[in-house]
Amino acid sequence: MTTAISIQQxxxxxxxxxxxxxxxxxxxxxxxxxxxxxNGAGKSTLISIMAGLARADAGAISIxxxxxxxxxxxxxxxxxxxxxxxxYDPFFSVREVLRLQxxxxxxxxxxxxxxEELLETLSLSDxxxxxxxxxxxxxxxxxxxxxxxxxxPEVVVLxxxxxxxxxxxxxxxxxxxxxxxxxxxxILLTTHYLEEAESLCDEIAILNHGExxxxxxxxxxxxxxxxxxxxxxxxxxxxxxPEALVSLLTDADDNCLTxxxxxxxxxxxxxxAALQSAGLTVVDLSTEEVGLEEVFLxxxxxxRGIV
Amino acid sequence: MNAGFNAxxxxxxxxxxxxxxxKVTVQTVLTPMVTALLYLLVFGxxxxxxxxxxxxxxxxxxxxxxxxxxSIIQNAFANSSSSIIQSKMTGNLVFVLLxxxxxxxxxxxxxxxxxxxxxxxxxxxxxxxxxxxxxxxxHPWAIAVFAVIGSATLGALGVIAGIWADKYDxxxxxxxxxxxxxxxxxxxxxxxxxxxxxxxxxSHFNPFFYLIDGFRWGFFGQGDAxxxxxxxxxxxxxxxxxxxxxxxxxxxxxxxx
Numbered sequence: 001m002t003t004a005i006s007i008q009q010x011x012x013x014x015x016x017x018x019x020x021x022x023x024x025x026x027x028x029x030x031x032x033x034x035x036x037x038x039n040g041a042g043k044s045t046l047i048s049i050m051a052g053l054a055r056a057d058a059g060a061i062s063i064x065x066x067x068x069x070x071x072x073x074x075x076x077x078x079x080x081x082x083x084x085x086x087x088y089d090p091f092f093s094v095r096e097v098l099r100l101q102x103x104x105x106x107x108x109x110x111x112x113x114x115x116e117e118l119l120e121t122l123s124l125s126d127x128x129x130x131x132x133x134x135x136x137x138x139x140x141x142x143x144x145x146x147x148x149x150x151x152x153p154e155v156v157v158l159x160x161x162x163x164x165x166x167x168x169x170x171x172x173x174x175x176x177x178x179x180x181x182x183x184x185x186x187i188l189l190t191t192h193y194l195e196e197a198e199s200l201c202d203e204i205a206i207l208n209h210g211e212x213x214x215x216x217x218x219x220x221x222x223x224x225x226x227x228x229x230x231x232x233x234x235x236x237x238x239x240x241x242p243e244a245l246v247s248l249l250t251d252a253d254d255n256c257l258t259x260x261x262x263x264x265x266x267x268x269x270x271x272x273a274a275l276q277s278a279g280l281t282v283v284d285l286s287t288e289e290v291g292l293e294e295v296f297l298x299x300x301x302x303x304r305g306i307v
Numbered sequence: 308m309n310a311g312f313n314a315x316x317x318x319x320x321x322x323x324x325x326x327x328x329x330k331v332t333v334q335t336v337l338t339p340m341v342t343a344l345l346y347l348l349v350f351g352x353x354x355x356x357x358x359x360x361x362x363x364x365x366x367x368x369x370x371x372x373x374x375x376x377x378s379i380i381q382n383a384f385a386n387s388s389s390s391i392i393q394s395k396m397t398g399n400l401v402f403v404l405l406x407x408x409x410x411x412x413x414x415x416x417x418x419x420x421x422x423x424x425x426x427x428x429x430x431x432x433x434x435x436x437x438x439x440x441x442x443x444x445x446h447p448w449a450i451a452v453f454a455v456i457g458s459a460t461l462g463a464l465g466v467i468a469g470i471w472a473d474k475y476d477x478x479x480x481x482x483x484x485x486x487x488x489x490x491x492x493x494x495x496x497x498x499x500x501x502x503x504x505x506x507x508x509x510s511h512f513n514p515f516f517y518l519i520d521g522f523r524w525g526f527f528g529q530g531d532a533x534x535x536x537x538x539x540x541x542x543x544x545x546x547x548x549x550x551x552x553x554x555x556x557x558x559x560x561x562x563x564x
Contacts, residue, residue, distance in 0.1 A: 005352060014564070045564075048455060048564060051404075051405055052404065052405070052563070053401065053405070053563055053564065054564040055559060055563060072313075072407070073313070073407040073409075074407075076406060076407045077407055079405075081405055083398075083401055084482075085398050087397060087398035087401060087402075088399060088400045088401045089394075089397075089402070090397070091326075091327050091330055092323075093325075097402075099403055100323050100402075101406070102318055103315055103316065103318070103319025104316045104319055104320065104402070104406035104407075104408055105315075105316065105406055105407060106313050106315045106316050106407070110316060115405055140472060147402060182539070227494075239563070307424075
């Protein structure tokens with residue numbers, strides 16, 4: 001598999017803050033790549049350097065083999081960036097901004113058919129001649145996506161694309177992102193919604209304090225965290241928990257018990273048998289597989305709620 | 308690998324900048340024209356009978372080229388500076404920065420759009436003035452050359468100020484404490500020969516004086532300085548500001564982190 005984005009030893013400092021500390025990684029062509037990390041981890045800085053919005057102090061980045069500094073025109077032609085902020089030009093309509101963006105990339109009226117297709121695909125056709133000021137936040141987000149795709153880039157960066165959007169639009173954006181991926185685009189996604197990364201991405205890198213904490217396939221990453229959760233409701237709230245289960249118990253609320261089981265060492269059968277031998281009847285039971293959130297928190301050493 | 312010129316990218320950005328100010332022509336063309344005409348009305352009426360700067364030239368006629376160039380100076384500057392700072396503040400400059408548009412293409416597009424606005428406003432002031440005032444056209448080439456150099460110079464200065472300023476307040480300061488005094492003190496309303504010696508000398512350090520004087524020479528065939536010197540100084544000022552503007556863009560000063 002060839003490389004879509006190559007990042008080699010990239011350093012970037014802002015005054016006293018070392019934002020990137022020698023980041024190196026490769027994003028394979030055709031992958032749906034998740035770039036995760038807490039606020040201030042360096043994700044946006046890295047994307048800015050890729051897009052030419054910032055300059056690295058050291059190191060190199062190339063997009064589809066084009067160095068972002070020495071071959072910046074070519075690298076920008078193959079890269080489409082959907083910015084995180086909801087920015088727009090208040091002077092123009094949707095169709096006008098798409099034609100302008102197309103022109104910046106050297107494309108003329110021959111690209112109009114693609115612009116119309118983008119308007120159609122992103123459900124913007126009926127708003128095509130509306131000034132951007134008059135659009136809702138969700139509509140403006142769609143326009144940003146259309147602007148990023150207007151020059152048919154091979155690599156698409158979605159920087160927090162669903163931040164602040166409603167559930168319906170989020171689902172619609174997910175479908176669109178999957179479609180882009182199916183059509184052969186390499187997608188780089190940054191997101192605070194770990195369920196989003198878990199649902200969409202096949203490769204994931206986690207950044208923290210300007211360094212790559214891990215970079216692996218989603219499956220390998222999930223497998224690296226060996227725990228799963230077992231929720232059991234028993235028929236009594238007054239009982240003596242068997243000695244064998246005490247170390248596995250993580251939470252007890254009235255007659256609801258939560259256990260953390262190791263995939264290889266602990267089995268559900270053993271837990272049920274121990275409860276039964278203590279004279280307890282299991283009323284309800286459910287298991288929860290590990291999610292990316294647990295892996296993320298484990299690797300970044302963070303607490304829940306501050307992702 | 309990055310050689311060449313993205314002609315369509317440049318033209319698109321230029322056309323966008325022109326369309327931007329044409330969408331608000333009341334503010335960008337009509338208002339400055341009315342302002343210039345008010346100056347003409349007030350100063351012309353007040354001083355017409357008392358002042359004759361050049362022999363055989365009425366004060367009102369003398370005033371028109373000065374007001375035209377002052378309009379060029381203020382509007383060409385406003386065009387590029389306000390567009391850039393607005394794009395910076397709202398964040399939509401990112402669309403240009405993400406595109407394969409070089410610093411030269413960026414700079415040329417903004418400056419050329421400023422030239423178009425400067426010339427449009429000047430033509431509007433001229434068009435209304437000649438309805439009431441007889442204006443000779445001694446050297447039309449000089450009128451055209453100084454109008455283009457003047458608007459390009461201020462377009463370039465606008466690019467610099469737009470890049471430098473972090474907020475509208477700073478840009479307003481630049482406009483009110485630098486552009487406005489220099490344009491008022493450059494001989495728009497008077498010949499510098501009417502000034503005391505020391506102020507005459509100081510006026511020669513004001514680059515706007517040469518723009519106005521050369522421009523006025525184009526109408527009347529006479530001026531306070533030699534047209535060759537006016538042309539040389541104006542061109543030199545334009546080249547210096549263009550060099551500085553391009554340098555800031557190449558360095559990404561305040562627009563690329």
